[in-house]
Amino acid sequence: MKQGRIIKLVGGHYTVQDEAKQTYDLKPLGVFRHRNISPKVGDIVDFDENNIVEVHERVNELYRPMIANVDQVLIVTSAKRPNFSFLLLDKFLAMIEAFNIAPVIIVSKIDLMDTKERMDLEQKLDYYKQYFQVIFYSSKTLEGIPEILVATTDKVNVLAGQTGAGKSSLLNAIQPDLDLETDEISNALGRGKHTTRHVEIFEFGHGYIADTPGFSKLEFIDFQADQLRFYYPDFFAKSSSCKFYECTHTHEPGCEIKRLVSTGEIPEFRYDNYVSMYHEILQIKPKYRRDDK
Ligand SMILES: Nc1nc2c(ncn2[C@@H]2O[C@H](COP(=O)(O)OP(=O)(O)OP(=O)(O)O)[C@@H](O)[C@H]2O)c(=O)[nH]1
Ligand SMILES: [Mg+2]
Ligand SMILES: [Zn+2]
16 A cells, blocks of 8 residues: 555546655545545545545645645735735634644735835734744745745645735746746636636645635634634733633723733734624624535
């Protein structure tokens, strides 16, 4: 029996790669259907000549795209076109924390900002640097590429972010020998994802990287509003001083987080985004959650 990682899934056909980088086209054993398991891209599997026979336990799994055992999500958020949004960034950060995956913030298209705009943005992002890695990047000037290469080495990485943020361009900039056009990648993995069912992680240094189509905000949130406090690592680190053990930092008296907002130690905009996300999650009807599982 051999062992490898699933790197590609197209219409029920799996491509598995072993340690020696050899690839195999395989089908899963029928038994998986009875056990209600479907092998996913990223899975470590045992296989014989024709079939995937066992799926190893997963560390985590994303639903859109369907990828298992992700080490890191690169949140690509553009400085301009579309304009930088802290609300979107904070949402992505919380969602990724909820999946128990490490996020890296990539501010793309930094070439489009003038010095003043960039200084303002960098100042605001200084707070985030205490908790997350932040990389300024441009596919035009190639600023940030060395840092991205170091950050992604030996890991399974997934690119996430708004449509047009520059995810596919980033993939091309760091791995030109993939020799794929931006549009080709978008078309293969993007628009028709529900019909084509194509998921792939590309070999990249000693690790892997996956592109994703830009997805719409809170679509795959799968937790309750009162859990949001666990997914803001900065709030969580300071919440032991809140008067109430289960403080949601919204309406409770004696809230340490609100106190830190009033003293300026926590940026007000980040707190406002928390509250707005909290109320947004309360609105989501449970039956719409994780409908594709
Ligand atoms: N000025 C500038 N433009 C960029 C940069 N990176 C990407 N772009 C442009 O931004 C547009 C969108 O880039 P894509 O890489 O296709 O964006 P995407 O995030 O993959 O978008 P979706 O696949 O729709 O989610 C393209 O026209 C790129 O040429 C950059 O660093 N600087
Ligand atoms: Mg794309
Ligand atoms: Zn609190």
